[in-house]
Amino acid sequence: MERVDDRGRFSARLVARRWLAPGILEVRLTRPADFAFMPGQFLRIGMGGYQRDYTMVSGPDADTIDFCIALVEKGRFSSEILKAGIGTAFQLTGPHGHFIFQGPVNPAVFVATGTGVAPFVAFCRGGVEAALLLHGAGSPDRLIYRDLLEAVLHRYVPCISRLPGDHAGQGNIYPHRVSRYLEQQLRPGTYDFYLCGRRSMIRDATAIIDDRFGHSRIFIETYD
Ligand SMILES: Cc1cc2nc3c(=O)[nH]c(=O)nc-3n(C[C@H](O)[C@H](O)[C@H](O)COP(=O)(O)OP(=O)(O)OC[C@H]3O[C@@H](n4cnc5c(N)ncnc54)[C@H](O)[C@@H]3O)c2cc1C
Structure with a gap:
């Protein structure tokens, strides 16, 4: 061994x-x-x-x-x-690394693109439930670990910006990027944001959080 x-x-x-x-x-x-x-x-x-x-x-x-x-x-x-x-x-x-769950200080919002969902899968398997997860993917079949995340987390919102016609209006898929959800859907408040994935998403999300959710905390893991 x-x-x-x-x-x-x-x-x-x-x-x-x-x-x-x-x-x-x-x-x-x-x-x-x-x-x-x-x-x-x-x-x-x-x-x-x-x-x-x-x-x-x-x-x-x-x-x-x-x-x-x-x-x-x-x-x-x-x-x-x-x-x-x-x-x-x-x-x-x-x-x-230090991208670990910080406890329930503020409502948690997890934001992932692609395999950036990995730490949130581990969080769920480690017992974290009280969070909203926005998962951005290129197509519905790339929403990996969806069943687990949907079952465990308080709220799971898949975000697909180029939704194929046969999926339009189906299920709970938000038909835009995760950044648009932060900009237009998330209620004003003070949150703990956990962002993981591509640099471009993290840059866009951080700008929106600074603008709309000024007293929130942001934790970041960049993959590229
Ligand atoms: C802390 C940390 C954790 C990570 N965890 C994961 C993980 O759980 N799962 C995972 O899939 N990756 C993860 N990554 C990314 C991973 O480390 C590699 O960068 C990625 O797998 C590409 O490696 P490669 O050798 O295949 O490609 P490279 O040979 O390094 O790159 C080939 C080309 O692809 C481009 N490229 C590199 N990464 C990406 C990307 N993500 N998307 C598109 N183009 C890219 C490069 O710019 C280059 O032009 C993580 C990165 C970090 C820093």
Whole structure:
């Protein structure tokens, strides 16, 4: 059984890989018995001389370490993980990061684009329920972990700005970007905002929050 050394380094093996949605894999690694983390933290995976960071979606008590990984065009790591055989060993360090739930100080609003939903999945699996989640995705079939998030969180709003005609008016999909929801739908108030995903979303959302929700707190994890 692998162990975590005193610098937070350990090795883990690939035990499973499955498609969560078109272009998004769920990757499952073995978990050393002495590895502990807080939901929302990430691991740094080393691969042939370069490193990439991935947020764990598995809960703090799970037997394995799980990630959701979007395949990026010409992406070095994301194309390698697609080809890696079951049993492949990876070198990791961590846990890293401070994007963790701060407790119920103000009503929590989680905002994610794409696989930026990963820390919120881990929050849910760690027992957080009292939050609104805005999840932006390119299409309805890329709303990964929707069933879990909808079941656990007080409110889940999928946001799809280019909704195909056959989905228009269906379900509870908000047919615009997450930033538009913050600008036009969220009631005035003081919130704890947790933003995770693409830099462009975080920039737009931060500007709107500064403008409309001035006394709120903002916590940020940027993926690109
Ligand atoms: C703290 C942290 C946590 C992260 N957690 C996750 C996670 O849970 N899941 C996840 O999928 N990613 C996550 N990322 C992003 C991840 O670390 C990699 O950047 C991403 O997987 C691309 O790596 P790559 O080697 O495949 O592509 P690279 O070889 O690094 O990039 C190839 C090309 O794609 C562009 N590119 C890089 N990232 C993206 C992107 N997200 N979308 C579109 N184009 C991109 C690059 O600019 C470059 O032109 C996280 C990043 C950080 C900093």
